[in-house]
Amino acid sequence: MSVCDKKEDIIVVCGIGNSTRGDDACGPYVVENMLEADAGDMFQVIDCGVAPENFIGKIRKINPVKVIIVDAVDLGSVPGSYEVVDIDRIKGQMMSTHKLPVSLFIDFIQKDICSEVEFIGIQPKGLGFGEDMSAECVAGCDGIVSDILKSFF
Numbered sequence: 001m002s003v004c005d006k007k008e009d010i011i012v013v014c015g016i017g018n019s020t021r022g023d024d025a026c027g028p029y030v031v032e033n034m035l036e037a038d039a040g041d042m043f044q045v046i047d048c049g050v051a052p053e054n055f056i057g058k059i060r061k062i063n064p065v066k067v068i069i070v071d072a073v074d075l076g077s078v079p080g081s082y083e084v085v086d087i088d089r090i091k092g093q094m095m096s097t098h099k100l101p102v103s104l105f106i107d108f109i110q111k112d113i114c115s116e117v118e119f120i121g122i123q124p125k126g127l128g129f130g131e132d133m134s135a136e137c138v139a140g141c142d143g144i145v146s147d148i149l150k151s152f153f
Contacts, residue, residue: 011152013046015027017071022129023122067113079137082144123137
C-alpha cells in the first residue's frame with residue numbers, strides 16, 4: 001500500500017521561519033502556541049525553522065490528511081494580517097527567505113505524500129536580526145492559532 005492510499009486523520013501544522021529575525025519567527029511562534037493549546041491527537045506540529053525540506057521524512061511517517069504551513073511572507077498588506085494563500089501563487093514565486101523555495105516543499109507534500117496543503121501567510125513588520133516579533137505579528141499569530149483550532153473543533 002502506498003502512502004497515498006490510506007491517510008491518517010491527523011493534521012500537521014508546519015511553522016517555517018527564523019526565530020532570530022523578528023517577524024520571521026511567526027511560523028515557529030504558531031507551532032509553539034499550538035503545543036501550548038494542547039489540541040489533542042488531531043494535530044501534530046513541527047517547527048521547520050528555515051529548512052522545511054529537512055522534515056519531509058517526518059511528515060511522510062505521520063502520513064497526514066492535511067498539512068498547514070505557516071510562514072511570514074510579503075502579502076503587501078498591514079503587518080500582522082494573514083490569509084490563506086493560493087498554492088499556485090506560491091508556486092509562481094519565491095516568497096521566502098529560506099534555503100529552498102517553499103514551493104518545492106509544497107510540491108513534495110502534494111505529489112509524493114499526497115496530503116492536502118494549506119498555506120497561511122502572515123505579513124511581517126520587520127525581519128531584522130535580533131529583533132523581537134512585532135506586537136502586530138504576535139496578535140496575528142494568536143489569531144492564526146485560534147482560527148486553526150476553531151476550524152476543527
